Amino acid sequence: MATEQDPSTSRPRRAGAFDVRMIIALLLGIYGVVLLIMGIGFTTDAEEAKAAGVNINLWAGLGMTIAALAFVGWARWRPILVPTEGEEGTEDHPSGK
């Protein structure tokens, strides 16, 4: 039971090293760019006809690229703050506003 707040192990917070928003942006960005290229250059007329006449690679690629940029923007606008050493709890540091 008494495992949760052990004062001797003041573990370092390395939240700033890893922001899941950048990973989401990376994945959606790669997907978006690949699909855009596919949509512009490599989607055949037959494939387009199969997808009810929609060049879905192009549009989905565009959407994912925009979403990826939005995540990058969000991560830049409100970066994860690493609390300074010794501070505990979450109310101690200001939000990124």
Next chain:
Amino acid sequence: MNVLAQADLRLDANAIDYVLLAVYFVLVLGIGYLARRQVSTSLDFFLSGRSLPAWVTGLAFISANLGAVEVMGMSANGAQYGMPTMHYFWVGAIPAMLFLGIVMMPFYYGSKVRSVPEFMLRRFGRAAHLVNGISFATAQVLIAGANLFLLASVVNLLLGLPLWVSIVVAAVIVLSYTALGGLSAAIYNEVLQFFVIVAALLPLTVVGLVKVGGWQGLVDKVSASPGGGAEQMSSWPGEAMTGLGSSFWSVVGIVFGLGFVLSFGYWTTNFVEVQRAMASKSMSAARRTPIIGAFPKMFVPFIVIVPSMIAAVSVGELIRDKPALLEGGSGETGVTFNYALLLLMRDLLPNGMLGVAIAGLLASFMAGMAANLSSFNTVFTYDIWQSYVKKNEPDTYYLNMGRWVTAGGTILAIGTAFIASGYENILQYLQDLFAFFNSPLFATFLLGMFWKRMTPHAGWAGLVTGAASAGTVWGLAQAEVIGLSDLGVSMVAAATAFVVDVVVSVVVSLVTAPKPDEQLVGLVYSLTSKESLKHATTGEDAGWYRRPGLLAGIALLITIVLNIIFG
């Protein structure tokens, strides 16, 4: 989960699709590696050190539930019944999620318990704790196996990989990141999964809608299709889905059966879900977790159920076989409603988008399994091992233990998946069996949180008799003494269990001794100071848009509007 029979579902995946799939796997493992650096105590491993922001835990909250069983099951229901399936989301999830955030989370998070069974231990003592802990841990391993098996069958159908290869490869990937990064890795991957699923299914839905001529085209085609008709296009009263003869009883069944006993039991006491909220960094964030999750949850059916309905009226095999399938038989092409989404992908998506779609499906299946494993290892380590086997070891012992338990759970899940590949019905029965515990658990929790007189003996007695009564109803239905649809049976079983649990708990409480008041502080409403149930409203919890009550109100309002528009 039905048998995935021998239909021709092989997708025309080419190199680009495989590259996109590989990119996803690399990032999944990368998250495990990165999350590992944040793990230095057992609390970091099992509860992410209670440090995550609410939007992360909120998305993980719904993604954890968006596994193989859910995606396949809901799309099959959508293809078969149409819009009434929306109730699984709107009536069968949103109210319970909001209730969890507003009413129950202050006790879960405020009492600083590390799991739902641990709350049982503190409120009712060992007997109830063991019943809850063991049934939960067992159920999670089995469901992880079910997710794994479903994943492997889909990979086998789509890409032609042998079943055992997919089972082992998927299990190894899930094990590597959950054992490395613990709950954080599972949660971050669930968030990633959510966006991949949207990236996969939203374009599919758009193309599908264009294909059938827009929303009006879908309405026309569904209305004209066999077995469906116009009632498939409105969510109420959903008689076909509930199997209840009259529209009045169908509405009652959906509101009280699905909307109350079934969904409250699942969403408010299932540790897979509650664990996500417990991992958040403050009381306010914990309360907002299920409430934030409610917003995407109400729109998920539009990209799961709507494309399945499109598939049912536009895919050749489904159109041909639908009449036979509706009568419970199997058609000449061998497809089932489970295939709806896969068939639509095959028919509509070009290479490129196809790779994203496959990644989306596999993402969902793997994240579902990781959610089961990451809650299993917590309950097994804290609630079984630390509570009853090895009590006073140093924290690193339990941290290492957690990693080994994850590996053990994975091996058991692989075993379950192989058994399931031989006897698929067994897995379905076992899942039904463990679902019996959900609704009595909710009754016990609710009574326990608001009635301080409820005694330890009432805690376990209510659970056991409630689950047993649900089992009896289910058994009668299997023996065809009661003629109801699957959903109808679960609703009646859950309602019976709820009532039996309440009655037994009250009766037992009146004849046995309650716990002294001072042991119930923080666990029972009347004995807990209002201050400790409140959340902070400063710093990162400030602002009207972070108020749980207001957010819940907005979510409820949108859900009602959706019900009116699509009712």
